Amino acid sequence: MSSDVPDPTDVEARAVENVRIEDEMEQSYIDYAMSVIAGRALPRVEDGLKPVHRRILYAMHEMGVSSGSSHRKSSSIVGETMGDYHPHGDSAIYDTLVRMAQDFSMRYPLVDGQGNFGSMDGDPAAAQRYTEARMSPISEELLEDIEKDTVDFSANYDDRLQEPDVLPAAFPNLLVNGSSGIAVGMSTNIPPHNLGEVIDATIELIDNPDATVEDLMEHVKGPDFPTGANIVGRDAIYSAYKTGRGRLRVRAEFEVEEWKNGRERIVVTELPFQSNKARLVERIAEDVNEGEIEGISDLRDESDRDGVRVVIELKRGANSEVVKNKLLENHLEKTFGVINLALVDGQPQVLSLKETLEEYVAHRREVVRRRSEYDLEEAEDRAHILEGRLKAVENAEDVVELIRDSETRSDAKENLQDAYGFSQDQADHIVRMQLGSLTSMEAAEIEDEYEEVQAEIERLTAILESEQKLLEVIKDELREVKDEYGDERRTSIVEDQGTVTHEDLIPEEEVFVVMTEDDYVKRMPIEDFDPQGRGGKGIIGADVKEGDRVSTVFRANTHDYLLCFTNQGKVYQLKTYEIPEMGRTARGKSAVNILDLDDGEDITAIVDTDALADDEFVTMVTRNGYVKRTAGEEFDNIRSTGIIASDLEEGDELVDVEVTDGTKDLVIATEGGMTIRFDEDEVRAMGRNARGVNGIKLEGDDAVAGLVATDEADDKALLTVTRNGYGKRTRLSEYSRQSRYGKGLIDIKTGDRNGPVTAVKAVDDDDQLVVMSEDGQIMRTRVDEISTVGRNTMGVIVMEVEGDDAVASVDVVPVESLESDIEEDADVDADAADD
Template sequence: VGKNPIKKAYETGRGRVRVRADYKIEAGEKGDRIVLTELPYQQNKSKLVERIADMVKEGNLEGVRDLRDESDRDGIRVVIELKRTANTDIVENRLLESVLERTFGVINLALVDGNPEILSLKQLLQHYLDHRREVVRRRSEHDLAEAEDRAHILEGRLHALANAENVVELIRNSEDRDAAKAGLQAEFDFSAEQAQHIVRMQLGSLTSLERTEIEAEYEDLQAHIERLNTILENEAELRAVIRDELLEQQAEYANERRTKIVEADGEVTDEDLIPQEDVLITLSDADYIKRVPMDAFTAQHRGGKGIIGTDLKEGDHVSAAFTARTHDSLLCFTDAGQVYRLKAYQVPEMSRTARGTSAINLLDLDDGENLTAVVATRDVDEDQYMTMVTRNGYVKRTPATEFENILSTGIIATKLEGADELVDVEITDDESQIVIGTRNGRAIRFDETDVRSMGRTARGVRGITLESGDEVAGITAVRPDDDRDLLTVTETGYGKRTSLSEYRPQSRNGKGLMDIKTENRNGKVATLQVVSDEDHVIGMSERGQLVRIPVSEVSKIGRNTKGVLVMQVEETDRLAAVSIFRPMDAETD
């Protein structure tokens, strides 16, 4: 009961854990009943029933009309029948205070190199892994010695087989085994072990040896020896063996947790203290990050300059800006193909004009690594996918469940080759269609099932054929019968909405259709998103200017047009990020 005591015990090696019986409350004709189905560790059932009966007799537990033990070979079932007039909550609380809960002290005391130490869970696991490393190393050394000895004997057999007649004659003409061994070593350069093995063989078997079988066994041994040497010489290979063996044990012995971990009554988590609200999170090249409530940015008309969205140091630029809700889990994908996770509320809340705080404590990004896509999730479904696209047009779908457990240092999201970079990520559900847009204004739409599901370490397949000098700008997911619009915005602040019906589905790896003109005033495409009239657009420039406008303010026109001014961007500036969000009050409506 309660996560904090368990966390403390895991972190420090000491703690006190409260354990509670598992029970349910059933409604009966004559009153409720409390049914116990599991008891705390080391709790004796007979003594527990006796204690409850004593409490009733002594008047310390009112409202109980019957108590019986219905346990059988299928499990524990202790039934406490309550009177119609009994307050079930009061009886339940009195039982919890007296007999249904026990407290256990935790002391993770272990001998480490002969010395007693109290260890955290992490330290325990590290010592266990060190032990497994030593076991695998010693086992591999032992197996290697045996394999090399056997290979040495087989080499002798093959040598004897090649000189069978002379070997047999020498053995027959020798006075005894010792003389035969000495002769074999002198005449045929056998080692002592090989000579010993040969003289122990029947002469008839020596001439009837099957060369093919010996050579096959010898080749297998050489491969085995090479594998064992690799394990002993390569730390990564040794760790891989440990991991594979642990996975085998997991597959054979893993089962569901028998003891449930529940929140303590009145236990408050961080999330309980954070209001659920729309926020904007920004990140700069110098790794300043902050969270600002969306209420700080009022909606404006299309074509305005907007307001200051963040304070930047000289030479710094906005690298990412995205909308989320405070309770969202954020999957943060980088151009290097890595993904990190954090809760939106973990980003410090600051004012609109604040610079932000260093992101180093939240995101362990390498030098030169930049966020390119952030996926806000509440719950991950088994049928969902993370669909990714790279700058060179490669697209990949990976089951979302592969991103449930992410290390603080991040994990790989996709394999990249050469100078390719991860550009954008969308959640899909095996029934979506994908729209990929390019910097030069082209777009292609195709079924996501044209891209087979792949693991995190796969590269993907080509999603769009790019013309010379073109690159992918982004990806968005739509439904086959989607009646929404595709919003395309360029880095100079121009954009448009176009009905998705104008983008006919094609086969993957085509050149796509012309979406927006990018010559002269428009510049390159910055982003494309699927939108509805109820949505709002947040646009932010590299120098921190921000505008929020309703999507309905952006003109709805056809493909292959220039669009209209969405946000004024100075000549020395350019659009850095565009995010779409639907206000919570709009969803309620």
Template sequence: MSSDAPDAPDAVADRIENVRVEDEMEQSYIDYAMSVIAGRALPDVRDGLKPVHRRILYAMHEAGVTSGSAHRKSSSIVGETMGDYHPHGDSAIYDTLVRMAQPFSMREPLVDGQGNFGSVDGDPAAAMRYTEARMAPIAEELLADIDMDTVDFESNYDGRLEEPAVLPSAFPNLLVNGSSGIAVGMSTNVPPHNLGEVIDATIHLIENPECSIPDLMEHLPAPDFPTGANIVGRSAIRKAYHTGRGRLRVRAEYHVEEGERGDSIVITELPYQQNKSRLVERIAEDVNDGTLEGVRDLRDESDRDGIRVVVELKSNANTDIVENHLLESHLERTFGVINLALVDGQPEVLSLKETLEHYLDHRKEVVRRRSEYELTEAEDRAHILDGRLKALENAEDVVETIRGAENRDDARAALEDEYGFSGEQAAHIVRMQLGSLTSMEAAEIEDEYAEVTARIERLEEILGDEDELLGVIEDELREIKDEYANERRTRVVEEAGEVTDEDLIPEERVVVTLSEGDYIKRTPVETFSTQHRGGKGVIGADLKEGDRVSTVFTASTHDYLLCFTNQGQVYRLKVYQVPEMSRTARGTSAVNVVDLDDGEEITAVVTADDLDFEADEEYLTMATRDGYVKRTAVSEFANIRSTGIRAVRLEHGDELVDVEVTDGESDVVVSTEEGMAIRFDETEARPMGRSARGVRGVKLEGGDRVSGVAAARSDDERDLMTVTEYGYGKRTALAQYRRQSRNGKGLVDIKTGQRNGRVASVHAVAEGDEFVAMSEDGQIMRASVSEVSEYGRNTQGVTVMDLVEHDRLAAVDVFTPDDADDEATDGADE
């Protein structure tokens, strides 16, 4: 055998490529996953359809099975879809066709079915050879203008035909009909909504592009399920619309009817996708096994007019108890919202506003391309009409020229040469009948020319002005609303009688203390009377031998806190979750509240209630012991796991010291333990991600370290209150700290040394503020900041808290007293 033969061993070996099995498996799996994600399981955000839905509708469109045609056998529709566009088996296509025809599955059914298409009892549809279908009128709105080059087309699976990559979609179908599906490693579950409300929200976004999600919720308050029922509570709806994820509690609609032999609980609407037959079976099972007592009879009286399941009670039954059991076990379901859709071919979890914005981007492209298509056609028609009018002006000469030509080609050429007609105009004139030279025909041509010219001007106006284009979209949306919108079916109800843990906790300001031995507690701040500066305070915690206070801060019991630790982690905490104890109590193990590692201490606390996690206009500015400063957008901390997340990357030996909230226009004041302070514009530290280290904020000398950070404004009239570890401190006007460049040595803030010790904390304070100071041995003192004297920089200050020998100040926290706090009183509790 010749070595040049194609099957020679050497030639085959040259085509073999050696690869690692794990690399090939990884790439093949990724290819498969993306194929399932993009090609089968997830809807496109633009038309809200998966490929199988889109192909069924397009196949019906091509076959002329529209709302105005006769119904066609479902098997015929399935066959054409499978043969031309979707080679994945007839059962999958028919199941999809059936669902699009079910009024209890789709808020606005896209298919008009005739025959048995299943029921809410879980009954399957009849075989496809028995049922018939055609497009529903609203489905035609998804395909409207598809023949006007409004969307891109791509080759079908065998290259014989072309199919649309997306439908023009004259309304936001993803929100109206929702979608569900499971892909590889991800799933989607978009709830259906009311068509009229979705359109109202879309129009509001068109008119107010900067609107917020709450603004949109004024028009689109909640999902609207085709089976009605009730959504319990609004917080989950808000979360789902803001984050794209949420868990909605959907409750059946029912009422109690009184009877001579006892009450009856009558169920008239079911949660979305709940099987009615299975519901009745499960209630009967509870009655039979004794779990549900007091039920005398159970009947399903449902008919074509609606659902009616009757639970008849015995005369001596407690109706409330039976009702509660039904609610807990049968009449409520959870709908897990996952607003996941394909955006430019990539899966993304979208908020309500993002979903509508992507739809509008698509719709603008559709209207633009349609207008360009119509403009081209109108210009072509205007060109022909212009030629006809010109021919009418020279009718006798034109007729004579045509009569004198030997054939049509010579006639066209003569018209082009003698009268300047274009080829298209000349060809059209040669084909004209003599009857079109009448005066009546001429008037009609002039009218049509004026109409076409006006149409061209309007199309050019739409293409040249986005506001006009958006106006067209808005008008078309209003027309669809007027044609198809109907009343909302699902109601939103507040949880009647539900009492949460937070409801049972009075809202009050408390002092939270945490020790190195991981004991934590909260105590009402009113427990501690205000004192003059220099007091010894009172016992704030009964510590175990060898234990010391590490953290103290004030907050409201209903506050949601971000707790930052020395190791650069951040945890979330509801203050009421910290057990309340007396001021002399030791506290409870902190592991039950905050899961801190060994040696991990809370060094800074930020109240999250007032933070806007959706915007990028607020920052958490962090300072470390070694002088690094980092700014990170608040939005980076929107989702914090129970085990905490990384807030800043620390080098070996460095610690996170303090955190301040800034707005992008503040100055940052960094204080050091040796009494230095530097003030610089926060923009000198550019925003970074959570895993970044930050930049140098202050140049430290010797063994100096950062003690804290404060935020200031250029017109700030507040003071900087500095307190040292031996209980001395002062207030100095922030105006005395001039702005410098970061990474400088700064200015002398307070004199440290043998009397004062190192700086323990710094805070920007205003008149009327109070502070709580706590020592490592557990002494605590509450006082007004006005008690701390004002001094200039580079002074020693005065006694703030009288500490015994060997005791040191652990922490200071500043707060603005609530109206409910007791008025300040002199002296201390005994």
């Protein structure tokens, strides 16, 4: 390096400022966030446009690409916008231009596109070099009078040009076309509306500044999407307009048609806003192939340029209501989350419907005022010139002679000013006048123009001096826009009659649900099993494959929502009607699509959610004798993959569950025939992840078989059933209360004949019992067939099991659940007697 050139490493910094890195990062991030919020992602409340939309329209305005001009290449428009106003990349600009031209994305497109601008199927637009565009007529209303100093301008990114901070906006575009965007830590999602309705509401607000949201909703019925469809219910609309936030249910427009050979088909003609039609059809087809939706024989898209038409053909005998509601549940209904967030004075703000319109009216008031001032100044300047011309015409001969006698044009101007008192502007104009302007006809035209200009000055002065007249101008201009561009609503608003769900279409009946260790499951109507006397073999209830065996049988109503507790301490939620109904000899269906059970995980207890209140407890007992209570409210939200109900130590299993209210006694029974009864208050309430406390002291290899909750006034009996099919009833009053974690009392004699205890239940004399064996035999019998005896007894035969078979599960059918069946049978008998 030459000695004359200084070494850059020797150059000292002029100033060094020490800054904490966390402070610098915090401030830099805030600056970045505000730049995104105010400069890119959120629209301004006045014109409803983000900077990129505004810059595209202004660039087209400056290029002269109006609605009356020929189309220009999109690449040309994108290039001008990027080069002069928006240096953020051509793809972002072109994507915005494309969306402004799509009639399925914008309620009133701001760009008139020519060429391929994409489709509802998610097809992308052609490259910008192939498409052409120009402004649509309604977008010119946003730019109307922008040359008349109606809005503020700022320097563009390189200080070469000026760009508008906001457009004059002759209509409330924020509501009319809506907006969506994601900023840093916030987002906006404003639905489009009908132009005529929004203008009517704006005029209503101008006439009545105290109008409420309810008053404005007399005009604005709700969002009006470009794709039509239906909004379900008005409450969500009101909430969105009142608070600026809401969730709207948007439902496709469709109808069920009678088709050939007695079959039906569902024809969809309008889709919810922002739906991808091709993807929608694809997802429906996937659900049909996977068995999620049954009854569909064919599916095709017959849409064309005239509109949407998706045809769903049903199989012969298919229930169209079931198919329709399944489609609504998963495909034909979407939720539109309204977040009416916009920039107000540079700050993001969530606005109600009234606040949005108030901000727009304030903007238009300023625009009309500034325009009127501009026009007034122009009119006064013109009147001043016309006054000079009229004076010159009155003194035509002297003026001509004075100009002719002047040596130069400057002398002529000075002489005119001195002789007649003309101003500089008037003198300049008179010197440039042609002699033909001095004719009597020209003089009359000047007089007429002067009178018109004076009238305009009076009109503009009146507007500026009267707030009422200014507001009348705003209203008149809004009415003109409505008359020019207003149209009918596309989106209908339907009352929420309560969605008819799949559940509503399922008959309500009592059923038995059978599950096996290999996770096969099915349901069968209770009516398929007539009551038998105790000691019978029962009948086939499931065709269990070799190596599998029944693990659980329980009674439920088809409309029940059940909490299913498993031996591994997890709980799942199950809708009974989701279990397939099958005959007695059927094996069942794999439960993998119903409950996401792990290998070796079996259901050991069922709780009906209708019987569980938030102030009650789920009380659980494990095989090793631990007991715990957990508040019912902790089981409100259960994922499809289940949640932890109880923490288990290694080798332990959850055995049984009861619902208690804090006043019960708990009775724990063991496989070895022991029972213990104690106050549930001895078990403190704890969370789902707790293990619990000791409930009974087990001896040897004994294990807990079940749990029963009772109270002092309970006249029920404790039913005990053993593995070999024996059982007995003993009044619960015979089980005296002890302290928790004792050995308990003898309940039933086990041994070779009885085998270990399988289940214990609290029963009334009128109840019925369903017993199922591991090999799939099922028997329904009356509880009063089983003798009521003391605690320390052998019991009687309840169900005869053969060979290596054994009782797998026991459940009780309460008398109240049978009353409707009894009444129905009585009605049938009465009808038969009448016949």
